[in-house]
Amino acid sequence: MIIMKEKFKEYIGYIIIIIVVILLRIFIATPIKVNGGSMLNTLEDGNLMILKKYDKTIERNDIVVVKAGKEKIIKRVIGLPKEDIEYNDNKLYINGELMESEFGIGNTGDFVDYCREDEYFVLGDNREDSIDSRIIGCVKRKQILGTTNFVIFPFNKWGSVK
Numbered sequence: 096m097i098i099m100k101e102k103f104k105e106y107i108g109y110i111i112i113i114i115v116v117i118l119l120r121i122f123i124a125t126p127i128k129v130n131g132g133s134m135l136n137t138l139e140d141g142n143l144m145i146l147k148k149y150d151k152t153i154e155r156n157d158i159v160v161v162k163a164g165k166e167k168i169i170k171r172v173i174g175l176p177k178e179d180i181e182y183n184d185n186k187l188y189i190n191g192e193l194m195e196s197e198f199g200i201g202n203t204g205d206f207v208d209y210c211r212e213d214e215y216f217v218l219g220d221n222r223e224d225s226i227d228s229r230i231i232g233c234v235k236r237k238q239i240l241g242t243t244n245f246v247i248f249p250f251n252k253w254g255s256v257k
Contacts, residue, residue: 170225176210213237
């Protein structure tokens with residue numbers, strides 16, 4: 096019995112560290128890998144980023160991770176709840192107002208959509224190579240796992256992205 100108490104005391108620090116790491120990954124942040132070229136030129140295939148699960152505020156132009164079926168996709172928020180989203184002649188209109196956008200390469204294609212309450216319209220920055228809300232529709236808030244804007248690998252890309 097005394098030997099077990101001593102062993103437990105010896106390992107308690109490691110046990111606490113493991114529990115803290117597990118709780119951090121579940122509730123706070125976890126690494127996420129960019130798959131594919133849908134976010135070029137902002138993000139590249141293979142970039143490793145930090146997914147902030149605690150970030151509950153979603154704003155226009157945030158980069159988010161969306162659970163789409165069995166996949167996790169990284170996209171940019173273009174439309175917010177209760178907004179009309181329109182692309183016409185490669186120009187973005189929100190509720191009929193022309194919006195300046197520094198993101199997006201390639202031809203977006205013309206479309207009109209509407210986000211209901213608790214829905215967001217997301218697009219990949221590489222508009223010609225992206226499965227996004229133009230295909231899967233607006234995403235519900237509960238599908239958004241969190242925001243991401245910090246590349247941790249490769250080291251030459253280390254830091255925040257827009």
